[in-house]
Amino acid sequence: MIRYPYLKEGTTIGVTAPSSGVNAELHNLLRHSLERMKMRGFNIVCGETIWTQHKAKSSPAQVRATELNNMMSDNQIGLIIPPWGGELLIEILEYLDFDNFQSKWILGYSDTSVLLLAVTLKTGTATAHGANLLDLRGEYSDKTTAMWQPVLSTKTGESIIQYSSDKFQKEWKHSDPSPCVFHLTEQTYWKTIQNSDVNVQGYLLGGCIDVIRHLIGTPFGDVQYFQKHRIKNKPILWYLENCELSTTDLRRSLVQMKLAGWFNNCSGLVFGRSDANQPIDQYTAEDIYRELHEELNIPIIYDIDCGHVPPQMTFINGAYAEIEVKDGKGTVKQSFL
Template sequence: MIKYPLLEKGATIGITAPSSGVEAELHHLVKSACNRQSIKGFKTICGDTVWTQEKAKSAPAKQRAAEFTQMMKDNEIDLVIPPWGGELLIEILEFIDFNQLEKKWILGYSDTSVLLLAVTLMTGIATAHGTNLVDLHGEYSDETTAMWEPVLSTKTGASILQHSSKIYQKEWDFNTCSPYVFHFTEHTYWKTTPNEPINVAGRLLGGCIDVIRHLIGTPFGDVQHFSEKHIGEPIIWYFENCHLKTTDLRRTLVQMKLARWFENCSAILFGRSDANMPVEDYTIEDVYQDLRNELQIPIIYDIDCGHLPPQLTFINGAYARVCVQQGKGTVLQTFSP
């Protein structure tokens, strides 16, 4: 059974950095994002880890784990959002007592997806793969990113529909002042293998494949146990590739298959990525076709997920129906227990 938190008006957002903190020269992004949330009626509480960054992490692993756990146990905090991702979140997992975690939303992506997937697999609590806090610092937000609030406000048993974006951002630029967070220049087009309309359903699981792959073979990545204990439907995996070249991505997908992560899987979704460069003549399309041939399931790619925003808010554990036709996509998520 999946347990869904509920975001309500006037909620308090706890901000902690379980992976990377924010360098001093970018503190203004956090402060601006907190101010934007206050204008919308939310309260914000920032932990100490948010403001520090040394040796590729915000603080030692035990300190990061303790601050995260404290926020998850604090009755005054309703939602936890890291400022952004990073590199070494996996260090904190062994120091978290998952039995102490209260039912509340955790929202983020990139390295944060290690924590999201581990929490859902270990506890059955739904987690939210979507915007980071710093993505919310602008005066305006695009309609795709803004869906994080309606999605997290969906009640158990209810459904929420999201649409593919119209345009997306190809490059990041934190130095350009703009009332908009993102700078959209490219047209969104969802693709499929086979190249035909797709309509699939299942329970969502996923994250940044660069980092969640390291959960394979650990107590925090027992997909089979989760499937047997918490869900009865097939899984729809969603992945986004931040840095892996095509051959490394292929090795990772084969490892996931051998670890039985793809058993009872109805489809796999891939976010668009600027890391998908060919190795020799082995292209990203070859990777997707190989996976399709082996698993005999649809592959949907270049979706709104990951480091080329905007991105949809995917709920780990939710039942979803994903439809793609002529480059456009919809994701209908139902918060089924």
């Protein structure tokens, strides 16, 4: 069984930095993000870790873990959102008190996806791969990003549909702030390696492949247990996004996932857009997708709204999803079964 948290109106958001905190010169952006959430009717509880950053982490691992443990066991907090991702979240996993985690949403992406996937695999509680707190500081959000709140407000037994974006952001323009954080200029087009319409279904798991691959072989990456005991051997539908891996490193990581059994009883793979997908010796990301399709004999969808090239949908680890691609447009129906 999967436990699905429920986001109540006016809930209290816990803001903590299990990976990177925010440097002093960017505290104004953090304060703006916190104020924006208050304006939307949420209460805010801030941890101390969000205000500090030293040697690629907000604070020592045990400090970060203690703050997160306290927020996860606090009944007054209904949602955890880190300011953003980072590099070294994996350091805190051994100090987390999973047995005492309350059922509440954790929302984020990038390095935060290590925490999201570990929590869902260890506890059977659904987690939300989507916007970071600083992504939500704008006067308004594009309609794709804004779906985070309706998705997290879906009740157990209900479903919700998201649609592919109209346009995506080609490059970050931090020197050009706007009422919407993202500058969406390029036409979105979801692709399939089969060059045909695709409909695929399964229980969602995924995240940023750069970091979640390091859960393989640890107590926090037991996909087989999750599949057998949480979803009764139903197929898994993986969504993945590449932040910084070269195409050859991406290929190595996917082969490792395959050899570790993560793709056993897998119904499909969907990949987010990526700036990192630059060819190595003419070896492209499309070559990788084609090889996976041939090896696993499953649908491959790519350039979807997920990851470091915004905007992105909110994908729920543990939700039953139906993903459809037709004429370059995509729909994602997630059911909290």
